[in-house]
Amino acid sequence: xxxxxxxGRWHLVCKELAHxxxxxxxNSKMKNTTYSLLLSLVPFAAYAGETVTxxxxxxxxGSVVEYSPLDWYVxxxxxxxxxxxxxxxxxxxxxxxYQDEMFTHSIFLEVxxxxxxxxxxxxxxxxxxxxxxxxxxxxxxxIEATFIPVTLNYRLDYDFTPRLGLYIGAxxxxxxxxxxxxxxxxxxxxxxxxxxxxxxxxxxxxxGLTYDVTDSFELSLGARYMWIDDYSVTLANGxxxxxxxxxxxxxELGGRFKF
Numbered sequence: 001x002x003x004x005x006x007x008g009r010w011h012l013v014c015k016e017l018a019h020x021x022x023x024x025x026x027n028s029k030m031k032n033t034t035y036s037l038l039l040s041l042v043p044f045a046a047y048a049g050e051t052v053t054x055x056x057x058x059x060x061x062g063s064v065v066e067y068s069p070l071d072w073y074v075x076x077x078x079x080x081x082x083x084x085x086x087x088x089x090x091x092x093x094x095x096x097x098y099q100d101e102m103f104t105h106s107i108f109l110e111v112x113x114x115x116x117x118x119x120x121x122x123x124x125x126x127x128x129x130x131x132x133x134x135x136x137x138x139x140x141x142x143i144e145a146t147f148i149p150v151t152l153n154y155r156l157d158y159d160f161t162p163r164l165g166l167y168i169g170a171x172x173x174x175x176x177x178x179x180x181x182x183x184x185x186x187x188x189x190x191x192x193x194x195x196x197x198x199x200x201x202x203x204x205x206x207x208g209l210t211y212d213v214t215d216s217f218e219l220s221l222g223a224r225y226m227w228i229d230d231y232s233v234t235l236a237n238g239x240x241x242x243x244x245x246x247x248x249x250x251x252e253l254g255g256r257f258k259f
Contacts, residue, residue, distance in 0.1 A: 070096040071258040079252025143181030175202035200228040
């Protein structure tokens with residue numbers, strides 16, 4: 001914006017020089033030269049005293065990716081073992097460890113529980129043949145087995161929409177098995193004092209869909225494949241019963257709360 005007061009003062013000076021008095025005609029040529037010089041300075045004088053405003057640099061117009069903070073979470077699930085035909089329940093605590101434009105990575109500790117009952121086939125016991133120490137016993141049985149896997153797991157999440165997503169993952173650890181009951185062919189009982197509890201290697205893989213009910217609470221529906229290494233139990237007569245490799249699939253509903 002022009003400074004009007006400065007411009008006016010320069011105009012008066014220039015007007016006086018442009019119209020000299022009678023006694024100054026001999027100096028008119030010099031004054032005309034000075035007048036021309038002053039006119040050339042008018043633009044600078046007009047802007048004298050003006051405040052100069054520096055415009056900010058324009059910001060980038062590209063989209064900016066924003067990530068949610070990495071959260072701790074607790075969760076639980078309830079499922080059904082297809083082969084064993086029993087319930088399977090879990091509790092977990094974990095933390096998101098990394099997030100990029102597409103995926104969220106997390107690790108979690110999980111403890112499971114199932115109570116297998118009545119049917120020896122639930123522990124991979126089939127038809128009997130030879131029963132001797134160290135051999136696999138595959139006869140009829142009336143047994144109960146408490147099954148508690150403890151695992152460290154990795155999970156990968158991907159969101160289709162702000163609410164709906166999927167997850168996949170895997171984990172490994174130990175399965176603690178406590179067996180009670182009796183074998184019917186030939187008849188014998190499990191030695192509860194020395195041979196009814198075992199720990200065996202355990203591994204699992206899982207996948208499913210998720211739905212964010214709120215920003216901090218999520219529901220999931222998925223499937224889990226579980227594998228237990230072979231283990232053995234000792235009978236009251238001192239014989240060992242080897243239970244071969246076991247696997248099963250659980251269909252389950254779960255939930256997670258982030259904090």
